[in-house]
Amino acid sequence: MSRFTEVFERLAVTVEARKGASASASYTAQLLADPARAAKKLGEEAVETVIAAAQGDKAGVAAESADLIYHWLVVLAAAGVSLDEVAAKLEAREGTSGLAEKAGRKG
Template sequence: MSTLFEVLERLAATIETRKGGDPTASYTAKLLNDPTLAAKKLGEEAVETVIAAVAQGSDALAAESADLLYHWLVLLAASGVSLDAVAEKLTAREGTSGIAEKASRPS
């Protein structure tokens, strides 16, 4: 079993402790203080992850994926979305074809 979930839980808890922190002393606090900036950073990391996947090899993909997950967790926290809320959405989609699930979304 992967240890990723345990690491993500610890990271999410650390991110929560940065709420209300000094944005000049903590990058995480800076992102938490500005959800738009957090969203932009997540987008940048997503692009870097794609580039690593197609052109830079598995070590670069792992490193960029770590950055992507960190920024995703920060954006969730900055936006007031819990990991449980994300889990609920995933649970609701279990057992449904990806094609059927996407087709059921409002356009």
């Protein structure tokens, strides 16, 4: 198991555990209680990751990617979407060219 996988799994468990936490004591709980705010934060972190990448800022890409992944996990939890549901979507696309998959999407 990679270091990333181990850290990611611990973070995912922590985010899920914060669902019942007090919003006054947990930033994650605050975001989970306000899905629109969580989604906005995810967007902000995505933009910051893109900017760091466009600037060739390797350390910035790593730091912003960590923020992006955290906020992505929070958005999933707030939306009630499990990692297994995301994995199923990825598995369904395995072995399909990205161009073919995109062309096959409806709407």
